[in-house]
Amino acid sequence: MRGVRWLLLKDLQILRRSPLQAVLLVAYPILIAVLVGFAISRGPEDPRVAFLNEVPPNTRINVGGQELPKANVKDRICERVECVFVSDRAEARERVASGDVLAALILPADLVNKINSLSTLTPGVPEVEVLVNEENAVKAELVDDRITSLLAQANLSIARRIGSEGGRYLGLIVNGGEFKVLGETIPVLGLRASAEILAQVTPALPPNLRPALEEVTEFAAQARDNLDVAKPLIDRLTQPIAVDKVVVGGESPPLEIFAIAVAATLTLAFVVVLLVAGSLALEREENAFPRLTRGLVSTTGLLSEKVLLGVVVGVLVTLLMLVGMQFFVPLELDRIGLWLLAIVVSAAALGAAGAALGAAAREVRAVSLLAFMVTLPVAFLSLIPSGAVSPTAFDAIRYFTALFPFKPALEAITAALDEAGPSIGGPLLHLAILCVAYSAIARVALRRFSAV
């Protein structure tokens, strides 16, 4: 182990002597911390949507000859997006074309008339106009999703209002009350009161007339009971399917904690894999490998030193990043022991993987490129959630990513950061197995270079 200590010191000296590398190792985690911190602390901005309302003022939706109160569709829409009010279609079009707004929503002048025609014998098709600038596929999908969601909200709002009014009229028929028409108040007796009156007068009628009146009384009671059931039915029709969400698996921490864990794992993975792979390749590029392994240090000792280098630098850089994150999102500092455990074990497994990559090539540049080409897609694939791709593809991705330490490292760090995350034991065991496996691969690969 004496040799390991001096080699580690030598590698740290070399790191210190490479200003660009040293600056990158410090600047990279700080930059990531600041970027992720800003992103998750500010939250998503509402998309800007141009809004043009051409519907004449005081025009109301009419049900059965009665005007409904205002549904406040505009207010509801503008709660969910940043509305940019425009004065005409030309301005709306220009703002969309210039990219100032994501889309323009135009409520045409005849919109309410067409909605009112739905309850007539000649129903029209109420339409709103949407102007979009689909300059790329992602933006197009985003606009489609937003507009569809907004219109669904508007439709639901109107349907609820109509349902509510319909329910009020049914209540009037069942229970009685007052009804205003053309400024005049008309009292409505209601089925309940009618049935009661009929029941009271029945005994006073001649016996031959009673059966007929009893039938009418029975009908009034049945109508009352059925219409009582109809009211909640109308309410349900406005939103027939309700959501009852039950979490059956995949305990998840808050989104910002997951984002921090992703940033920390990405930082750790790139720093450790590139550093260990590059450092091992440097031993051969400097021709020092045969000199070292000719009795000065064993192959296992050399590999241990490289993994240790990765752990030391990786832990420092990742902790620096997490400390930077504290300025944006408060982390549970009393879990710092678990942070360290997760980072150290993750760094060791990533370091062993870096050593296996470093043993595969002779030059630092080739190794760096190889490490990048492996780490980046593995990290990308590890972040794909189930359901985002077909089950077969997801299974293939799951097995593939399980062969590399990124995903278990992400799970371990997520678990360490927040108690709502998954359990930490499984990922740590997975990382330990990968660490042993990659160390063995690295040892075998290095044997190829033991001869001159």
Added chain:
Amino acid sequence: MESATTAALRAEDVVKRYGDRAALKGVGFQAGAGELVAIIGPNGAGKTTLLSILAGISKADEGTVDSVDGRVGWVPQQAALYRRLTVEENLLLFARLEGHEDPRGSAEEMLELTGLRERRGEIVARLSGGNQQRINIAIGLLSRPAVLLLDEPSVGLDPRQRARLWGFVSGLAGRGTTVIFSTHDIQEAERYGGRLLVLADGEALFDGPPEELREAVRREAPEAADRDFETAFVAYLHHRGH
């Protein structure tokens, strides 16, 4: 030739194969204390293979290699140094890895020996090829070997750097270190080697002092005897079927 009892290093019937190809076919020789032995031959003759077996980096398929106390220093052809460390840091690192009780003292000794004391703080990458090679050799000497193996130590050096290098190496031999070096430069081998071992296609064709090789060349390739030594040597190899 040194007797078996005083040999600092002795190799007997060394065979090395790479697949079907035999890189060394039963090579044997020995070197006494303070001797300067040059291993010469064309490319692919087996020089580097023989040196790596003598150094213990490769294993012979057959034959034996013995050294007086196992202390064999090895200096690879390309400088095995950390170019981003200073001269002194390199020497200190390897002295520590060798387990020296006083690594600073050992580094000072090597700085003195190489004449690089004034440049101890310089980053190795900024030194000339000749100076890098001197440090490379100094690191090989840190284990205080009785035998020092140098694999083509003068490759890539200009004449002035070569002269300084050979002055340094001759000084080591003068202090009792057995030096065995490989080269494909015949004139250099003749000038600095006290004994020459000629290898061709894995076979040892000649083992003796330079004068005896000249005599052998004159005898076996008389048509080239009056020409320069390198041309005569090539003719000699040709006559021996290589």
